[in-house]
Structure formats: C-alpha cells, structure tokens
Amino acid sequence: MSLVELIGQADERGLAASGLACLDRCVPLLGGDDEILRPLWAGLADDAGAAEWGERLEQVRGKLGGEGEFGAADGEPGPAGSGDLSGSGDFRGSGEDEAVLLARRMLAAAPVERSAAGVRAWADACSVAALQIHRLLDPLKDAGDSVDARREGRTEGMSPLVAAELRRQITVLELLAGHGPAGLRPALEVSTEGRRVLRAVVSRRSRRRG
Template sequence: MSLVELIARADERGLAAAGLACSDRCVTLLGGDDETLRPLWGTLMEDSDTARWGDLVAVVRDKLEGAAGDQDGGPGAAPEESAVAEAVALARRMLDTAPDRRTGAELREWADACSVAALRIHRLLDPAQDPEDVDARRAGRTEGMPPLAAAELRRQVTVLELLAEHGAQGLRRALEVSTEGRRVLRAAVSRRARTA
C-alpha cells in the first residue's frame, strides 16, 4: 500500500503519530534533541489525553523559537547553505502548523503536509538528485530513489503500518523508528557541513 493510501486510511492516533514522527526526525535541524517531542508522544498513549496536545505543541514551539535561525540561505548563499536553510524552514513549518487539537480534518492535513515536508528535507540533504517529484514517490513510484529520501519514505510507511496494526501498542516501535531517522538526518547534516 502506498504512503498516500496509508495516510488516507489512518485513524486519528495514526495521523498524529505520522505527523509527529516526521517532525521528530527533523527536529534536529531546529536544535532539538531526542527528548524535545517526547511529551507529545506521551499524549498518544491515551485517547483521553487529547486535551494536553495543544498545550504541549505550544511549549515545543516556544522552546525552539529562533533556534537554527542563523541559517541565511539568501540570494548570495552557496547551494549547500540554501539547501540547509530551506530544510530548516520546512522543519519549522511542520511545528508551526501543528493543529491545536489532536482530532478532525486539520490533523489529516497536517500529517499529509509533514509527510511531504520531511521527504523534501531528505531530498534537499541527499547528495543524489531525484528525477521524480515527491508526490510520485508517495504514490509508490520508488525506483531509482536516492538513499536518504528512500529511507525516510520507508520510515513513514513503517510508522503508519505499526499504528494501523497495533494501535497504541505500536507507539514504542514508531518512536524507535523516528529516533533512528533523527540520527541518520543529523549525520547527513554533519557530513554536508564537513564537505561544504
């Protein structure tokens, strides 16, 4: 099943986990660490804990406000700097657009937008070029996909499958997948900085 189909079929917990996992893998671009989004993951354990979601999102936004904001990426910037600056902006947008409530159509829109943004971030930071657009990749056309972006696509699919199959019991493994992805992205950013 394609990523687009998995998002379309996901329940509210699955959508929240999908959007949160994408944000969590990319939070390192904003100066976040393994614990930054952990309280939000905790709210997904209980259906009754949806009310705290909005408050915790606001706390995370405040904590990361202005972080990594010194990435210029302006007209005179080198291509590497521009790519990193764009990746930072996409990561920031994921958090800025997180819905205040963990329910409803806004949650599905956010999960979908986070999926696109996370894939774009990984494409920007992957040294290899991708001949296909992000929508084609999300729809299942994965042949010839660059390795960094391909791994991100697999992680997104895995998180949605875990939540679809196991519900709240799949959250621990989904968090592990996200943590692994965050470390891979952090390494990719470091490698890019060394070669710039």
C-alpha cells in the first residue's frame, strides 16, 4: 500500500502521530532538543489528551520560536493550502535554509484543535514537507521528478535519505493502523532513529561549511 493510501485510511490518532513523527524527525533543523515534542506524543495515548493538544502545542511553539510564524498559526496547513507547505515558491535561499523554512512551517501549520479533518490535512502536508527536507539535505541526488511520485509508490532511483524517510513514514502509519495506542511507542522509536540520522546529516553539513 502506498503512503498516500495509508494516509487516506488512517484514523485521527494515526494521522496525528504521522504528522508529529514527521515534525519530530525534523526537530534538529529547529534547534530543539530530543524531548521537546514528548508532551504531544504523550497526549496521543488516550482520548483525554486531545483536549490538551492545543495547549501543549502552543508551549512547544513558544520554546522553538515558532508561535505565529510563517502565516499558519490558525491551524491551516500552510500558505499554499492543504498538502503544501512550500509557500509561494519564490524562496531563493540555500537547500538547508529551505529545509529549515519547511520545518518551521510544519510546526506553524499544526492544528490547535486535534480534529480528524485538521490532522489529516496537516499529516499530508507534513509528509510532503519531510520528504522534501530529506531530499534537499541528501548529498546524493534523488532521481524522481517529485516527492509526490514517491508517496504514490514510484520508488525507482530514490536517494538513500529520501528512501529512509519514506520507509519511516509508512512504518509509523502501519504501526498505528495495526496496533492503535500500543503502536505509539514503536512509532516514537522509529521517529527517534530518523531524528538521529537527520541530526548527523545537519552536523556533517555544518562541519563542511566550517
């Protein structure tokens, strides 16, 4: 089953976990520590956590400096609409600068109300943004025309970093679909692994610039 199909079939918890996992893996670009999103993960474990999602989200935004930035504080999935956090398309910074901007838009676009409709749009947008971030930072070129092709199952010529991110996104959704709340811990472990990989990539790029 393709990533697009998995997102289409996921329930509210699975969608929230999918979007959160994408954001979690990109925390190194936001200057956050490894525990910064733990309160949001904890809130996914039971239905009562949905009521506290918005408050915890605002706390995270405050700590990461993302509160109200990039025009998505109202919970819409970004300035370009559902499934697209790329904005107007006129960005002219480096690949890493663009990656940071996409990560900040993922955080800014997170819906304050954890409704199924809101988290579905956010999860879809985060999926695209996270794959694009890994594509921008991968030292090897991804041969595909777009990340949309990867999400639809066309995986020929994928670069290693993009392939690993696609695999993690699929795994998180499969864990939540197959195990419900019990899938959250292994999903977090998958995301933690991805965060470490991206942190190492960012560190290597920083050393090369130095």
